Amino acid sequence: MDLTTTYLGLTLTSxxxxxxxxxxxxxxxxxxxxxxxxxxxxxxxxxxxQIVREQALIEDLVDSGADSFGEALSYFPAQTSYAFDTSRHLCLIENAATALEIPVIASLNGVTDSGWVDYAHDMESAGAQALELNIYFIPSDPTVDGGDVERRYLDIVHAVASAVKIPVAVKIGPYFSSPGNMAVKLVEAGASGLVLFNRFYQPDIDPMRLSVETSLDLSHAYEMRLPVLWIGVLAGRIDASLAATTGVERAEDVVKYLLAGADVVMTTSSLLRNGLSHMRVLSDGLKDWLGTRGLNSPDDIRGKLSHGNVADPEAYERANYIRTLQDFGLK
Incomplete structure (x- = not known):
């Protein structure tokens, strides 16, 4: 069984x-x-x-000792006392790129077009074979309109993609008025791939303590439906790789995403629940699913049920929504 896959122009063994x-x-x-x-x-x-905070701390330390003797340099705290040790992370990239045969993708999470460019270049120099931009911006200010939000995304992608030679994927949420059009614009701005979808942090309220609670829940299979919808709609219609994320727990979930048109399927929650060895469960399960049907690779099923290939495209559209509601009432 050959699971070889192409993602962001990189060759993956799975x-x-x-x-x-x-x-x-x-x-x-x-x-x-x-x-x-x-x-x-x-x-x-x-x-x-984290990067901005570290830079500010260093600048404050340097400025505070500008009029001191050279020996004062020994008073500076070690890097580990900073808000974030960028050198340690770059070391992880370098070590991973050297030790692993599979591609190592670095990830940046931010909200402005000025906060990432230098560090993106450092990640590339450290050996990252691709970058994933996790644009995590919640427009909580009601005076910010949708066009401004989209421009921020596009500015970030353009700035980073222009600064590095390695491919750049963009991890986004579904909350655009026209996700398909936004996907096209992101690719035009320089994205080589899209990761669908980001799970935005959603706070809870404790009515007993009268407080806003911070928590992060692992994803569940029912959350797959929205990314399946948009991967199915976009597959074959944009010139970029598509990565699916959210809700992956079983090999069958991987198969669903591939059938919709995903190039790769990502998971974290299932590994946190079940341990690192669960990756083997997913891999073996995918091979078994393909093998029992006489199929030789993921390419044999990739996009078979996308919007462009499915026999009834209305399954992805409003007509099927109406039909589903009508049929449900008859059960």
Whole structure:
């Protein structure tokens, strides 16, 4: 069984990718994921705020000692006391790129077009074979209109893609008035791939404590339906790779995304729930599903049920919504 896949112009041994998460912060874990069948790994995100905070701390320290003797340099705290140790993260990229045979994808998370460019270049120099931009912007200001939000995304993608030679994927949420048109614009701005979809942080309210609670829940299979919809709609209609993320727990979930048209399928929640070896479960399960049907590779099913290939395209559209509601009332 040959699971070879192309993503962002890179050759992967499998369409299964370990997406950005805490497990990927250790080189030993990355080696285990490769051994369990991952076709690529995305390293934990570096947040723009962390980089800005570190830079501000360094500038404050340098300025405060400008009129001191040279010996004062020894008073500077070690890098580990900063808000974020960028050198350690770059070291992880370098070590992973050297130790692994599968592609290593670095991840940046931010909200402006000025916060990432220099560090994106540093990641490329450290050995990252691709970049994933996780644009995490919640327009909580009601005076900001949709056009301004879209321009921010496009400015970020253009700035980073212009600064590096490696391919850039963009991880976005579904909250655009026209996600398909936005996808086209992102590709025009320089994106080589799209990751659908980001799961925005959603706070909860504790009515007993009268407080806003911070929590992050792992994804579940029912959350697959929205990314399946848009991957199915976009597959074959934009000149970019498509990565599916959210809700992957079983090999059948991987198959669904591939049938919709995803080039790769990413997961973090299933690995956090079940351990790193669950990557092997997904990989073996995909091989078994294909093998029992006499199929030789993911290419044999990729996009077979996309909007452009399905026998009834209305299954992705409003007509099917109406039909579903009508049929439900008859059950």
């Amino acid at each position: 369409p299964l990718v370990a997406s950005a998460g805490p497990l990927n912060s250790k080189l030993d874990n990355l080696k285990l994921l490769e051994g369990h069948g991952a076709g690529a790994v995305v390293l934990p995100s570096v947040f723009e705020e």
